[in-house]
Amino acid sequence: MKKLLPYMLFLIAIIGFMTGQQSAGAEGSVVIHKVIQDTVILEEPSASSTELAELAKNSFVTVTKASKGWAYIQTLGQEGYVKSDVLAKVKPKGYLLAAKGGTTLFTAPSQHAQKIGHLYEGRILFVYGTAPGGWSFVQYGEDVGYIATNTLKKPTAIKQQINAKDGAVLRLTASPSGEILGTLANKTIVQSYTTLAGWTYVEAGEQQGYIKAAELTDILNRQVYNKGKPVAKGESKRVALTFDDGPSAKVTPQILAILKKYNAKATFFMIGQNVASHQAVVQQVYQDGHEIGNHTWNHQNLVSLPMVAVKQQVAQTSNAIYAAIGQYPTVFRPPYGATNEQVRSIMTIPSILWSIDTLDWKHHNPDKILAYVRANVQDGSIILMHDIHQTTANGLENVLLYLQKQGYEFVTVSEILQ
Template identity: 75%
Template sequence: MRLTASPNGEVLGTLPNKTTVQYYITLAGWAYVEAGDLKGYVKASELADIQLIDNKVYNKGVPVAKGAKKRVALTFDDGPDAKVTPQILATLKKYDAKATFFMVGKNVSRNATIVKQVYEAGHEIGNHTLSHKKLTTLSITGVKQEVNGTSNAIYTAIGQYPTVFRPPYGATNDQVRSVMTIPSILWSIDTLDWKHHNPDKILAYVKASVKDGSIILMHDIHQTTANGLENVILYLQKQGYEFVTVSEILQ
């Protein structure tokens, strides 16, 4: 195991066969892993028989204890967008609300500055594949390319890998889950903002279904979503909700 993804990287230690590791990402033929106190890179080819033990799929969060403040997770897919994402960031900042952004790799590469703004504002960044393909129609190699390409793009932008994953269209199966090394996140409220492009309908869908632990799906590529976000936040605040990231709402 080496400190960097290079044959010349500092040697940190040796992993025996059948060591249980957490596998995060493949980068130019190297795999970043964590095993006990060791964190570093090994040749990806040496992990051919890796077995993943934590590939769960979540569509809602954990309700809080009685008497604690209710929580929701606002999530935004398909960005970042050069125009819409900054508007959404401004609204979230106005109300001190945290959210999770599931980013498409091709948009990450085009808008690296905005990715950094999202990260520095304290929001969570998730992987939403490289080109928004339906992963259940791809080979396992194709799935890895879609996922790893985005993780690498995010790392290039902020120096950190994404912490959660959302499959496009919510399409997942055993093969897709077998290669996922971070939690897969679906949703409990679909605002259908991509379909109706109506700020009032976004709020109506939230009002109809929200409860403690809800994960709300929106998209930061539509101007109408940015227009409607403030009213969604104001309503949820009045109902006593706190806005947290997806990783926080799973705990």
């Protein structure tokens, strides 16, 4: 047998994409498969053919054609035939590349492997599987390989609607030159996940890809939400923990540490001027997988302001958040809960109030925070707290312990609305 691959390539086979390939699963495209048992690559589709290389279990390969029980596959530096029954088609999952500045793409799951290129933050990548050592096998357009798993984040979905008379062209990458995957009809409801340089990654049923952000409209922007959607019978009850007025250089990191201890996700409604002053804390909130919301620039009562000032309060804060993490906020909370139809008319993201006000800002008593929660919590509750008070951090763990024992799951606001 020809031993042509070094150890890392023997362990993990990387994709060699054909020119003009489409996204996995698209009609007529090459398709990524996982190798489900050790095998060999053959020169011809025959058991007696010349063996070209070994192919290890859990490798990923590209199948370019298949017939009569054989598949023609490609890996880095090698191509040939394998029996079709040693392969399994893999359905990818979309993850957001959250690492500030992006990350390096490698040919194998090792920082010592050959570098393929650089993937930039804010993109949605197709993730096909993982490898030992904290690596994920990913695809973005024609770029495929391994990146560190900790650079990825499960994205938050926002329900939106196509607003383009002739429909929106769906592309493989966030670019006008990206390969066309199809067209989404006007008024189609989609789940949008991230916006990058004027392009938004969306999913609609089995279709997924990038469309122009201007061709989307939010269907939730005129509504105000103070509770989440109840779960179906037999599913875990949910609550959304929310923290206003931060970030705080001192208190917010304490709250993040407690949330991580209980594997709890939360939503942080941030003041723009605090975002600008504490970018590193904002980045940590985002990297820990929490949702970030807009809470205006300096906590003004929007109902009392002229509309030009309202727009400035919201836009300046959204821009500050984008400058910190490369993503715009996904939800909005008006200071003091003060809103009206005029204020909401400018919003492009949902306005969120609350089901339970713990009054932590008023009493500064950790025990009272828990008492308010115990007395009022139910499935779908949105709980209001503030990450600028030390007493809130002091009382948070008891709140998490209580809710955990009551069978609640901790989710973001966007998740609890769905």
